[in-house]
Amino acid sequence: EVQLVESGGVVVQPGGSLRLSCAASGFSFDDYAMHWVRQAPGKGLEWVSLISWDGGRTYYAVSVKGRFTISRDNSKKSLYLQMNSLRAEDTALYYCAKAGRMTTILAELDSWGQGTLVTVSS
């Protein structure tokens, strides 16, 4: 069974930094691209970032480009999101999600974690 468990969400001040983690199990982690998707309280889903299965390619939403960095450690079956220069509008529940097909970035998100809450507030 696929399991994705996010961690690292806390309350942080504007301008601060934070690193989210996602521990994966139940599938061959190094064969699948991974995503971060966020959801502000009471709002819709916003795609944040994507990393290819080998970590060689990364993509970002315009709203986070230059501030957030996605990475992965396939030996640890873990996905990360380094978040810098945080703003109030980054407050959201952050989900990690698995691509639905092996070795492609063109795939649906077929498994999701339960999310970790990031609150940016002074």
Next chain:
Amino acid sequence: QSALTQPASVSGSPGQSITISCTGASTDVGGYNYVSWYQQHPGKAPKLMIYDVSNRPSGVSNRFSGSKSGNTASLTISGLQAEDEADYFCSSYTSSSTLNVFGTGTKVTVL
């Protein structure tokens, strides 16, 4: 990259069929067959319901179906049931540098 446009809400009675639209552009929905749909119940993580416009993952009820015409994709729920009451989001590949975009979301209410 702007979000894909969905109606804010759709409602129907048990047993009826409803359709949710998802409108984009030729650079996303209209240009590629990489449209997916997600169901989200309150306080829960999203669940994949449809991928590649019209394919259902294993375990998803055949009451859910997807289609596309031009720049608009659609999700149809037939034989509406109380458990279908949830938020639904479409998503598409986009040729912009961001690669992925979600829809604005639709709240489905079963009357």
